[in-house]
Amino acid sequence: MKTTSIVRLALGCLLGTLVLNSAAAAPPPNIIIIFADDLGYGDLGCYGHPSIRTPNLDRMAAEGMRLTDFYVAATVCTPSRAALLTGRLPIRTGMAGSATRRVLYGVSTGGLPTNEITIATALKSKNYVTGCIGKWHLGHQPQFLPTSHGFDSYFGLLWSNDMEPDKDFKLPKGASMDLDPDPRRWKPSLFRNDRVIEQPTDQSTLTKRYTEEATKFIRENRNKPFFLYFPHTFPHVPLFASKDFKDKSPRGLYGDTVEELDWSVGQVLDTLRKEKLEENTLVFFTSDNGPWLIKELAGGSAGLLREGKGSTWEGGMREPAIAWWPKKIKAGVVSQELASSMDLFKTCLNLAGVPLPADRVMDGVDLAPILFQNGKSQRDVTFYYRGNELFAVRKGDFKAHFQTAPGYAGRRVQEKLEKHDPPLLFNLKQDTSENFDIAAKHPEVLAEIERAVETHRANLVPAEPQY
Amino acid sequence: MKTTSIVRLALGCLLGTLVLNSAAAAPPPNIIIIFADDLGYGDLGCYGHPSIRTPNLDRMAAEGMRLTDFYVAATVCTPSRAALLTGRLPIRTGMAGSATRRVLYGVSTGGLPTNEITIATALKSKNYVTGCIGKWHLGHQPQFLPTSHGFDSYFGLLWSNDMEPDKDFKLPKGASMDLDPDPRRWKPSLFRNDRVIEQPTDQSTLTKRYTEEATKFIRENRNKPFFLYFPHTFPHVPLFASKDFKDKSPRGLYGDTVEELDWSVGQVLDTLRKEKLEENTLVFFTSDNGPWLIKELAGGSAGLLREGKGSTWEGGMREPAIAWWPKKIKAGVVSQELASSMDLFKTCLNLAGVPLPADRVMDGVDLAPILFQNGKSQRDVTFYYRGNELFAVRKGDFKAHFQTAPGYAGRRVQEKLEKHDPPLLFNLKQDTSENFDIAAKHPEVLAEIERAVETHRANLVPAEPQY
Numbered sequence: 001m002k003t004t005s006i007v008r009l010a011l012g013c014l015l016g017t018l019v020l021n022s023a024a025a026a027p028p029p030n031i032i033i034i035f036a037d038d039l040g041y042g043d044l045g046c047y048g049h050p051s052i053r054t055p056n057l058d059r060m061a062a063e064g065m066r067l068t069d070f071y072v073a074a075t076v077c078t079p080s081r082a083a084l085l086t087g088r089l090p091i092r093t094g095m096a097g098s099a100t101r102r103v104l105y106g107v108s109t110g111g112l113p114t115n116e117i118t119i120a121t122a123l124k125s126k127n128y129v130t131g132c133i134g135k136w137h138l139g140h141q142p143q144f145l146p147t148s149h150g151f152d153s154y155f156g157l158l159w160s161n162d163m164e165p166d167k168d169f170k171l172p173k174g175a176s177m178d179l180d181p182d183p184r185r186w187k188p189s190l191f192r193n194d195r196v197i198e199q200p201t202d203q204s205t206l207t208k209r210y211t212e213e214a215t216k217f218i219r220e221n222r223n224k225p226f227f228l229y230f231p232h233t234f235p236h237v238p239l240f241a242s243k244d245f246k247d248k249s250p251r252g253l254y255g256d257t258v259e260e261l262d263w264s265v266g267q268v269l270d271t272l273r274k275e276k277l278e279e280n281t282l283v284f285f286t287s288d289n290g291p292w293l294i295k296e297l298a299g300g301s302a303g304l305l306r307e308g309k310g311s312t313w314e315g316g317m318r319e320p321a322i323a324w325w326p327k328k329i330k331a332g333v334v335s336q337e338l339a340s341s342m343d344l345f346k347t348c349l350n351l352a353g354v355p356l357p358a359d360r361v362m363d364g365v366d367l368a369p370i371l372f373q374n375g376k377s378q379r380d381v382t383f384y385y386r387g388n389e390l391f392a393v394r395k396g397d398f399k400a401h402f403q404t405a406p407g408y409a410g411r412r413v414q415e416k417l418e419k420h421d422p423p424l425l426f427n428l429k430q431d432t433s434e435n436f437d438i439a440a441k442h443p444e445v446l447a448e449i450e451r452a453v454e455t456h457r458a459n460l461v462p463a464e465p466q467y
Numbered sequence: 468m469k470t471t472s473i474v475r476l477a478l479g480c481l482l483g484t485l486v487l488n489s490a491a492a493a494p495p496p497n498i499i500i501i502f503a504d505d506l507g508y509g510d511l512g513c514y515g516h517p518s519i520r521t522p523n524l525d526r527m528a529a530e531g532m533r534l535t536d537f538y539v540a541a542t543v544c545t546p547s548r549a550a551l552l553t554g555r556l557p558i559r560t561g562m563a564g565s566a567t568r569r570v571l572y573g574v575s576t577g578g579l580p581t582n583e584i585t586i587a588t589a590l591k592s593k594n595y596v597t598g599c600i601g602k603w604h605l606g607h608q609p610q611f612l613p614t615s616h617g618f619d620s621y622f623g624l625l626w627s628n629d630m631e632p633d634k635d636f637k638l639p640k641g642a643s644m645d646l647d648p649d650p651r652r653w654k655p656s657l658f659r660n661d662r663v664i665e666q667p668t669d670q671s672t673l674t675k676r677y678t679e680e681a682t683k684f685i686r687e688n689r690n691k692p693f694f695l696y697f698p699h700t701f702p703h704v705p706l707f708a709s710k711d712f713k714d715k716s717p718r719g720l721y722g723d724t725v726e727e728l729d730w731s732v733g734q735v736l737d738t739l740r741k742e743k744l745e746e747n748t749l750v751f752f753t754s755d756n757g758p759w760l761i762k763e764l765a766g767g768s769a770g771l772l773r774e775g776k777g778s779t780w781e782g783g784m785r786e787p788a789i790a791w792w793p794k795k796i797k798a799g800v801v802s803q804e805l806a807s808s809m810d811l812f813k814t815c816l817n818l819a820g821v822p823l824p825a826d827r828v829m830d831g832v833d834l835a836p837i838l839f840q841n842g843k844s845q846r847d848v849t850f851y852y853r854g855n856e857l858f859a860v861r862k863g864d865f866k867a868h869f870q871t872a873p874g875y876a877g878r879r880v881q882e883k884l885e886k887h888d889p890p891l892l893f894n895l896k897q898d899t900s901e902n903f904d905i906a907a908k909h910p911e912v913l914a915e916i917e918r919a920v921e922t923h924r925a926n927l928v929p930a931e932p933q934y
Contacts, residue, residue, distance in 0.1 A: 042515060042770070042771050047515045048514045048516075048770050048771070049515075049771070050536065050771075051803060051895075051897070051899060062799075068518065250803060250896035250897075251896060252894075252896070252897040255897075296902070296903055297897055297898060297903060301771050301900065303515050303770055303771050304509050304516070304517075304768050304771065332529075336518060336717060397717070428518075429718060430518070430717075430718055430721075431764060432517050432768075433768065436764060
């Protein structure tokens with residue numbers, strides 16, 4: 001070996017060490033999860049909506065990654081949120097709901113059990129500052145509040161925005177509470193931490209105020225690692241938008257609220273840029289379930305997907321999903337890999353260097369190979385639960401429906417609650433709209449899916465339902 | 468006035484003159500129209516398709532303008548092409564078809580009348596080199612050929628690719644000619660100018676060969692103004708893709724052909740860049756009509772739109788449309804303005820400095836305000852003809868259906884041929900999927916649309932049907 005080679009080798013080792021050290025010394029990244037309420041798969045410009053204008057989310061997708069096959073773990077609000085925060089199927093945490101009660105109501109006394117570990121709780125072990133801004137819907141007894149589940153601070157509505165109605169309010173004859181909502185009809189309570197600070201809450205400024213809280217949280221914690229969980233109240237019905245957005249969208253009132261949500265996302269990203277945090281922050285945007293089609297023009301669109309909220313057809317559980325982290329996530333990539341909101345738990349913990357809980361079954365995988373290497377999903381199966389019943393399973397590109405539920409199709413075609421034996425089978429890559437049953441042609445796929453269900457069930461201990 | 472001001476004024480005038488002179492001296496732009504066959508509104512990534520990969524068209528949209536409300540003038544092939552090339556409704560040119568024959572067939576003796584003026588004919592008056600590469604479908608008698616309608620050269624199939632079947636071919640039992648087409652079943656003739664050069668034509672290499680012809684045409688005419696009309700044969704059924712694309716798309720065979728089409732668009736744009744023609748060339752991409760839903764997995768998707776090919780519901784006539792002209796069209800703009808394939812005639816003639824024909828009714832407006840200033844459409848109304856019958860009218864955001872036609876819905880819901888009195892009325896910005904009839908709420912809108920129909924009819928002289 002020549003002297004120059006030795007020098008080069010030594011230099012290489014030195015540089016390698018420096019790089020390693022600098023990696024080890026890098027602060028753990030900030031994480032922001034923005035969660036829309038009842039936003040449909042087809043409601044964003046970058047997912048093909050023709051009249052809702054979402055330049056900020058479109059830009060977020062152009063600068064980051066747009067996922068086409070991203071699922072939530074439930075067809076409605078409460079269980080979907082429980083799954084995102086715990087990385088576990090709602091049936092394991094008691095949050096799946098039942099045939100009679102599918103989400104938490106004001107009269108519910110249950111909530112996300114105190115022995116469940118949220119992303120916030122886990123990240124506290126690495127000294128993250130944790131904030132929750134927006135709709136909680138995981139219990140309102142003191143032990144179930146955000147501040148009891150790992151969040152240092154909370155600002156928002158504990159329930160859906162239609163859940164504290166004024167029972168004395170008389171609906172004027174012929175009035176549409178969906179398309180022309182009278183603010184006097186609802187009396188939602190706005191919480192800061194565990195205290196009500198406004199009642200009734202002015203919903204028209206809610207997105208704006210959430211956004212101010214979020215950008216303030218980012219600015220105040222710019223020198224610490226932080227986790228911000230930002231579940232919006234809209235576009236859940238009743239729809240309210242601030243003066244700057246009301247009557248502005250060609251799509252009407254529903255569009256107004258989505259366009260304000262889009263503005264809000266832009267404010268968050270702009271704040272990260274201004275604070276020079278964009279290269280150390282993962283931002284993930286998605287929605288809790290599909291569009292509330294029964295609300296007609298006040299509900300969203302699932303695009304080419306069949307059905308919406310409440311259904312285990314694709315429209316109920318496949319969501320728009322955008323991941324953003326300049327320089328770490330390649331710009332403008334579209335990933336068709338199978339992914340789930342439950343994967344965010346493992347992804348966040350791994351990013352923060354927190355070990356996974358070893359004492360419970362987890363349902364998520366790490367999204368890092370997809371997000372940072374545009375690689376393959378580590379997930380092969382996703383389960384479609386409706387309440388505490390398994391309705392369908394996707395394995396690879398195939399989805400089998402064991403049951404399909406009543407719901408509300410955009411075309412006013414009422415689906416029936418039906419059991420399917422043999423199950424219906426669709427290839428979701430070739431037939432994303434689930435039009436053409438191919439069960440008869442692929443008994444081997446059905447057999448494989450049935451084996452996956454057996455494995456799943458063998459490993460499943462349903463928890464005591466909380467509501 | 469001070470001396471310096473006078474000097475400035477003189478200088479200003481001089482510069483103004485120079486700018487004017489340089490504008491006058493600029494060569495007229497090249498124009499390329501790429502026309503897909505049966506591609507649906509929802510079939511491109513940038514229009515929200517989850518499993519068809521169209522990076523080149525997505526990039527074209529990101530560098531140019533994507534239109535959300537772009538219509539063709541007919542629900543099927545022949546009349547749609549006639550309208551694009553002449554800027555006139557097919558009912559005025561004899562190309563609307565009839566109840567029994569909706570497109571030209573091999574037995575047809577008619578074609579686009581020789582007294583009609585195509586974009587190619589018009590641009591010849593300014594010494595444009597004009598080429599047509601792909602599917603013609605406007606008549607196969609000598610007087611109706613592309614070379615008789617203003618095109619210097621032609622390369623392609625005169626009909627749809629399913630129109631020269633081998634009548635002796637025995638379909639194997641259980642075989643699917645849509646999803647597993649046997650090339651021996653069809654014997655299409657490939658033309659160069661007015662001569663058959665291959666029969667039967669190898670369809671699997673057709674997109675590739677069209678593309679080679681197109682890029683050669685661009686390179687050979689790089690120093691002249693040129694007009695290239697590039698109507699593809701696919702994704703019309705039967706579907707064939709070349710070795711590089713066959714079995715590659717997650718969407719299956721249909722996706723293979725769309726992904727090869729996408730590649731072809733990329734080749735055209737790359738050639739323009741290589742030849743440094745991109746700043747003097749308008750490229751416009753769209754499709755002739757909606758997806759052929761009856762072909763099931765071998766047909767495309769209209770996304771959130773109702774119905775497809777053959778129907779006057781939005782899915783039949785609203786198309787993906789992308790305009791590209793670096794520096795002249797602002798990058799990444801989405802326009803919701805109302806536009807039509809018939810507007811390309813006036814747009815092209817104005818760009819080339821050719822006066823409009825004064826002896827006939829024209830149905831197009833100039834798209835320049837939309838394309839180059841992101842401004843308002845000059846079009847307020849669009850008509851939905853099915854054959855020679857007016858089925859529906861859009862005025863502003865509203866669409867009235869006087870009749871709706873049998874067709875084939877993605878959900879296997881068969882529509883009926885129905886007359887509607889009062890008409891159905893939809894607000895297409897708020898209810899793009901045409902789910903919620905609001906006729907009862909808006910009699911004034913219906914009255915306005917009915918007046919527009921009266922004006923239209925007063926001005927309409929249907930031509931002798933050509934087929």
